[in-house]
Amino acid sequence: MKHGAFAILPLASGAALYGFAFGLLAAQVGFPWWGVGLMSAAVHAGSSQIVAVEQFANTSAVLGAALAGAALNLRYIGIVASLSEVLDGLSWRIKLLAIHITGDENWALTMSERARSRDIGPSFLIGSGLVMISVWTVSTTAGAFAGAVLPDLERFGLGFAFTAAFIAMARGLWRxxxxxxxxxxxxxxxxxxxxxxxxxxxxxxxxxxxxxxxxxxxxxxxxxxx
Structure with missing residues (x-):
């Protein structure tokens, strides 16, 4: 697990930056800091969270925001399927934990490292995933804390952070x-x-x-x- 935890740190640092920006803007459209933290820990999917919050901010439609976020998470069906060999032999409890903490970054890193060495397995995926979900939850919550007391960030053009972060994540999915x-x-x-x-x-x-x-x-x- 230590191998995966240390290997993911560069990617986690980048996620912390746009996670903080997401928390800032989510707070300023009405989300409480605890709600942002709970969403990050329970959903753990940056792109869908960004789209869901932006949709909610524009329309206040909870169902529409949930549908938008869920649509972007459909890609995880393929991601989870690709991990079947990695997770083979684990208990259902550990499999569910591994699936929940799997994101684009640690999945891509795990598959890349596994292509080089078959010794890379579930411990690498779980170690890197625990770091990513921890960093994402803490950074978004911290951003929400700051966003609740700062002035309207839209005046400084920071509203584009939603779009910029989404573009960055979408670019990472390009194959x-x-x-x-x-x-x-x-x-x-x-x-x-x-x-x-x-x-x-x-x-x-x-x-x-x-x-x-x-x-x-x-x-x-x-x-x-x-």
Whole structure:
């Protein structure tokens, strides 16, 4: 576990920065500091939290915010599936813990290290995951504390931190030209939904589902052709 905990520290440092920014702005749109901390510990998914809070700030629609966040978390179905070999042999309790603390950063690092050495296993994933969820929860909570007492940060242009953090995380999910078509499909569907006047949350849900469908179709077509 120590190996994973130390290996993830550079990525955790970056997550702490946009986690603090997220906490600042979440507090200023009405979220209490304890609510931000609880969300970070229970959800532990930066991109979906950012979208959910932004959606709630714009519309105050709890269901729409939850749907938008859940749509972005659909990618974890594939992430968890890719960890089946890593988690093989563990008890259900440990598996559930490992799945909950798995995020984009420690999953990518674990799979990258495992490709180099088959000795990398669940202890690396859990160690790195515990560091990431701890850093994310503490940084977002600290940001919320600060955001509750600071002046309106929108005046300083810090509202763009939501978008900037999301772009940074989305960039980390880019896997090259092979993933271009699903992204284009998702982007196109989202724009169409917005143009039709539907709530933005539905644009996120529609875009995410259509992107996943496009990705599944491409992979299935490739297997059939092979």
């Amino acid at each position: 090259g030209r092979s993933s271009a078509l699903p992204w284009i499909v998702a982007f196109g569907v989202a724009i169409v939904v917005v143009q039709l006047g539907a709530p933005k949350a539905y644009a996120v849900v529609g875009g995410a589902l259509s992107g996943l469908l496009a990705s599944h179709t491409i992979r299935r077509t490739g297997k059939v052709a092979a």
